[in-house]
Amino acid sequence: MNRIGVVDTMFARYDMGSEALDELGSCEGYGTLFDVAYRTVPGFKDLGVECKRLIENEGCSIVVAL
Template identity: 40%
Template structure:
């Protein structure tokens, strides 16, 4: 049985974990899903590692980055940590992050929900269908959180 990890934060202003779980449950209904909520983005690497150590085949991390320079530095540290977890485990960790200054506040919830859903689907495809499952989508200019940019071909 496949097992997915969903790690999210209390700092997030949208329940992206709930959205990711909905997608994973729909796309891979036989799979087990384990959720792990931590305070902030710098805690996500440990959560992801613990989920993978507990037998998850892949993890989606859902973080929220504030507007300050310190928040941005915290995100860089968390992102490097998540990359390190992937290297240590040879498993996918989808780093899904919303930055408060990327759009206006009214649009942020839509961005967060769309990004969580689309990356959850990407994780399912990689875990369930294998490493070449996204290859047919290469070069399409697909985006998470916004409209697709489209291919230049």
């Protein structure tokens, strides 16, 4: 099963991470073809580090940084 990572910051004006999760959850294949790993980081400087962690440690095929 493929894994998609979603990383957002907690200081964003709009909760784009939840919006991305809702959209991915409504896609065909959710739960059977792909799964979603979701993380929230304190600031935008931490986005890259968390994306790298999701790829290397969690086995994500692709990561969306918001």
